[in-house]
Amino acid sequence: MEEPKYLSSDDVRAMLADACARAGGMSNFAERHKISASYISKSLTQKQGIGPKILKALRLKAELRYVVDASKPVVAGRSRQRRNPPAQQPDNQSDHSQKA
Numbered sequence: 001m002e003e004p005k006y007l008s009s010d011d012v013r014a015m016l017a018d019a020c021a022r023a024g025g026m027s028n029f030a031e032r033h034k035i036s037a038s039y040i041s042k043s044l045t046q047k048q049g050i051g052p053k054i055l056k057a058l059r060l061k062a063e064l065r066y067v068v069d070a071s072k073p074v075v076a077g078r079s080r081q082r083r084n085p086p087a088q089q090p091d092n093q094s095d096h097s098q099k100a
Contacts, residue, residue: 012050015058016043033057
């Protein structure tokens with residue numbers, strides 16, 4: 001199975017611009033895919049995100065990814081500490097076996 005190619009938002013915007021050009025303009029692309037031309041324009045100018053309708057028209061899917069920032073050192077995880085540790089009883093009340 002081939003490894004998927006990951007694209008940046010800029011890559012997708014470039015693909016959208018190319019697709020609009022091949023369709024004969026943004027209006028033609030929008031009409032063909034039943035998408036608002038205004039929505040396409042706002043996506044191309046980064047005034048709006050690239051949404052599911054555009055991704056579907058470009059035959060793409062969104063996938064959330066987390067990557068390690070190689071420019072920063074990796075910080076070891078902290079041990080979990082209780083936020084509200086149990087209250088400690090004074091020493092004279094902790095041993096009930098000694099009664100006067």
